[in-house]
Amino acid sequence: MKHYSPLAWMMAIAIAGTVTTACSLDGYEPEKPFTADPVEKVALFAIGIGEPGTRSDANAEGVLFTDNDIEWFDPVTRELRFRDTMEPLREKIPLTTEIDFYLGGEYLFSGGATYVGLICSRMFDDLVLCCGKIDGEVIDDGRYYLYDCYPTQFADDERVKANRLRRVPQWEAFLNYLDSKGKLRK
Secondary structure (H helix, E strand, C coil): CCCHHHHHHHHHHHHHHHHHHHHHCCCCCCCCCCCCCCCCCCCEEEEEECCCCCCCHHHEEEEEEECCCEEEECCCCCEEEECCCCCCHHHHCCCCCEEEEEECCEECCCCCEEEEECCCCCCECCCEEEEEEECCCEEEEEEEEEECCECHHHCCCHHHHHHHHHCHHHHHHHHHHHHHCCCECC
16 A cells, blocks of 8 residues: 555645646736737728618628728729629629728718619719729629719719719728728729
8 A cells, every 4th residue: 555655645746736726827818929910900891781871780781891802993993893702792782772881990981882783773973882884885794883973974963073072081091091901003
């Protein structure tokens, strides 16, 4: 029985040491590893609003896209190119759904934009996200464009001009942000 006694004492000491160490680690947080790259947060995103004219969480259709989904934006053609991995918007939301753009958690475009397709028969005098291109002719190329109005032949209308002028600071913030991310085509 004598040869078991030192083994029992060693096991008792090992268990006591483990328990003592475990108890002393309460509230202990290991240091976070150092990284040279700060964690990047999504700052630009858009949500769909189910019922036009409403802005509440109950009506939000969810995030439609973020800046991570955007491949690039061309300010001349106004094409907003999404990554191939993103589900097409036409499968996510119905036409004429209002879209709110946010930058840094704040509304980017007051009143948002409206999602339209080339088959839409209504006129919109403010920002639209259009699926398809209108450039002298109608081309359903499956791409998306941020136009100042729909159809684009009304771009010189006084209401469209006033809305475009009202939106200048937000538009510049949108372009500057995309440029800072290397997503602005020049």
